Amino acid sequence: MKDTEGYVTxxxxxxxxxxxxxxxxxxxxxxxxxxxxxxxxxxxxxxRAIIGPNGAGKSSMLNVISGFYTPSEGEVWYKGSKRPPMxxxxxxxxxxxxxxxxxxxxxxxxxxxxxxxxxxxHMNAGITSQALWWGKARDEEMENREKVERVIxxxxxxxxxxxxxxxxxYGLKKRVELARALAAEPSLxxxxxxxxxxxxxxxxxxxxFILDVNDEFGTTICLIEHDxxxxxxxxxxxxxxxxxxxxxxxTPDEVRNxxxxxxxxxxxxx
Amino acid sequence: xxxxxxxxxxxxxxxxxALFTVKQDAFLLGIILLLGWxxxxxxxxEFTFQxxxxxxxxxxxxxxxxxxxxxxxxxxxxxTGAFMxxxxxxxxxxxxxxxxxxxxxxILLSGVFSAGIGVAFxxxxxxxxxxxxxxxxLAAQFFLVWLFEKWxxxxxxxxxxxxxxxxxxxxxVFVSGPQAASVTEYYIVxxxxxxxxxxxxxxxxxxxxxxxxxxxxxxxxxxxIGINLMKSKLTAFAVxxxxxxxxxxxxxxxxxxxxxxxxxxxxxxxxxxxxxxxGGLGSIMGNYLGAILIVGxxxxxxxxxxxxxxxxxxxxxxVLVALVAAVAFLGWVARNGWTIGAVAGFAVLTxxxxxxxxxxxxxxxxxxxxINVMIIGALIIFFLIIEPHGLNxxxxxxxxxxxIWPFPH
Numbered sequence: 001m002k003d004t005e006g007y008v009t010x011x012x013x014x015x016x017x018x019x020x021x022x023x024x025x026x027x028x029x030x031x032x033x034x035x036x037x038x039x040x041x042x043x044x045x046x047x048r049a050i051i052g053p054n055g056a057g058k059s060s061m062l063n064v065i066s067g068f069y070t071p072s073e074g075e076v077w078y079k080g081s082k083r084p085p086m087x088x089x090x091x092x093x094x095x096x097x098x099x100x101x102x103x104x105x106x107x108x109x110x111x112x113x114x115x116x117x118x119x120x121x122h123m124n125a126g127i128t129s130q131a132l133w134w135g136k137a138r139d140e141e142m143e144n145r146e147k148v149e150r151v152i153x154x155x156x157x158x159x160x161x162x163x164x165x166x167x168x169x170y171g172l173k174k175r176v177e178l179a180r181a182l183a184a185e186p187s188l189x190x191x192x193x194x195x196x197x198x199x200x201x202x203x204x205x206x207x208x209f210i211l212d213v214n215d216e217f218g219t220t221i222c223l224i225e226h227d228x229x230x231x232x233x234x235x236x237x238x239x240x241x242x243x244x245x246x247x248x249x250x251t252p253d254e255v256r257n258x259x260x261x262x263x264x265x266x267x268x269x270x
Numbered sequence: 271x272x273x274x275x276x277x278x279x280x281x282x283x284x285x286x287x288a289l290f291t292v293k294q295d296a297f298l299l300g301i302i303l304l305l306g307w308x309x310x311x312x313x314x315x316e317f318t319f320q321x322x323x324x325x326x327x328x329x330x331x332x333x334x335x336x337x338x339x340x341x342x343x344x345x346x347x348x349x350t351g352a353f354m355x356x357x358x359x360x361x362x363x364x365x366x367x368x369x370x371x372x373x374x375x376x377i378l379l380s381g382v383f384s385a386g387i388g389v390a391f392x393x394x395x396x397x398x399x400x401x402x403x404x405x406x407x408l409a410a411q412f413f414l415v416w417l418f419e420k421w422x423x424x425x426x427x428x429x430x431x432x433x434x435x436x437x438x439x440x441x442x443v444f445v446s447g448p449q450a451a452s453v454t455e456y457y458i459v460x461x462x463x464x465x466x467x468x469x470x471x472x473x474x475x476x477x478x479x480x481x482x483x484x485x486x487x488x489x490x491x492x493x494x495i496g497i498n499l500m501k502s503k504l505t506a507f508a509v510x511x512x513x514x515x516x517x518x519x520x521x522x523x524x525x526x527x528x529x530x531x532x533x534x535x536x537x538x539x540x541x542x543x544x545x546x547x548x549g550g551l552g553s554i555m556g557n558y559l560g561a562i563l564i565v566g567x568x569x570x571x572x573x574x575x576x577x578x579x580x581x582x583x584x585x586x587x588x589v590l591v592a593l594v595a596a597v598a599f600l601g602w603v604a605r606n607g608w609t610i611g612a613v614a615g616f617a618v619l620t621x622x623x624x625x626x627x628x629x630x631x632x633x634x635x636x637x638x639x640x641i642n643v644m645i646i647g648a649l650i651i652f653f654l655i656i657e658p659h660g661l662n663x664x665x666x667x668x669x670x671x672x673x674i675w676p677f678p679h
Contacts, residue, residue, distance in 0.1 A: 087493070089496050089497055089498050100494075104488050107487050117480050118495060120480065125477065141287065141477070149283075
């Protein structure tokens, strides 16, 4: 059942109904419990953050959402229906795009080609048409190139579009990765530590891009981030995890004043 | 001044993604096509056709097939020789079962069979990668060659156990078999190779090409952005084996004239793999450069060694090489570059050899054969260390430099 009533954020944006809902997700690797009975939802148009100390299970959670892991128990509800167990590429085709903690670009390809791979899910010309570079394949190529160029303009990477990705500096690689995910025009964009390893200036740029994406395309974003300042500024609602359990969920202010969260981050004498 | 991109504006995405975005490239290709389609056939001798032109094209095609699988899709294969064999045997069976069949159609169709076999042996690639996959394809290599030997239906129960190409006619002209003229065979090979090259270029620059490259560069990320790895790998195996199979059919029907099963044994796989590596993995043009080097080098060495000029100029060449070596050594001291070290080593060897020449040391063909093997081996090591992307990358760098020449940036 889809929850249709939304809420209004602190800065006055209307947030829609539930896009994705995690219900009692548990993930085990043998005897290790990475995620234990966690439920939360992601609503249309919001920026949802998952935070927590190292090893809390944040990345595992993201991998469950993107279909890389199948949860041991629990259900994933997406766009109002329960998601059956499926391969990661099928999840991607349903409109979930993601970036990676350690950059996972295709090093041997140019920036343009990398971003074009983001459009793969929208292209379906047959092999004959592609081999002849005629008809549907060519039209499709041009159509999608135009969309990709829009993303390239948006993220201001026009000048490097023909550069092989391997030659780019770290910060730009992160941006290209965001471009690749955006090119897919996802309903849900997952960002795994988009600011990791960046300096202040690059972080500011990246934050602005994330907000712009949310604002201009209305993309729902779910991100993991360690920089608390960034998380509290960017996100509408925050899930806090510790040792695989959910210890807090709410607006940044609520989370900031939650005693469990403070304990988890600062440590408490046992 | 060869490459000036100034003033060549692109105003549409179609123009930007055209085959040749720089006019000079198209011009260069025009010259090469002119040479291949007009000048060579008019001027080449029987010897040139049979030892250089036809085999270079066929090997380049086989390497291109392998390159699609290994260079573009990142799946290592050691079964190329056997897949060429599948193409050759399929073609043989077709022209003997249906003698009315157009030979070119038969050759193009024979790839379909090798594609099927290739996909079957590509299935393990879904579970295993890298060296382990190479071993799995090695199984294909051994199994298929064994099959060619044991399954006598394949060679029509010939007493010799070999397939013998019959005289095939097309519009009243013999195109294959003992009666066919080399120039006819050359044109057929050239036609097929040109056609398949064009198709492969289109496939590799389009959506499928990106899917393959993504699979090669990072398969986990590829899957998470929506690529069906199974489909990507199996299409790579299918397209690759198709091209390789057609190359195999050409190999027997347009060049060798007859083939025993052991022709398709592992040395052939390695030879094609070397061409692909030396030419450049992940490129189309590199296969031609690699084939020219690997096929052309032995011929050139043989011819050169047989001439009087060579015998007399050995000392002169040795002196020249020694000079180059001296310069190279200085450069090596300056840069400590591997390139120059290798050149220096090669030069010293040549110097010693040149000296031996002047002392009345005669060269025989067995020695040339050995030198050949040594040079090819050295080249492979050279490329693996210095330029993993092969001759194609060298050309690309030269081209980049030419575009901005005489300025450094």
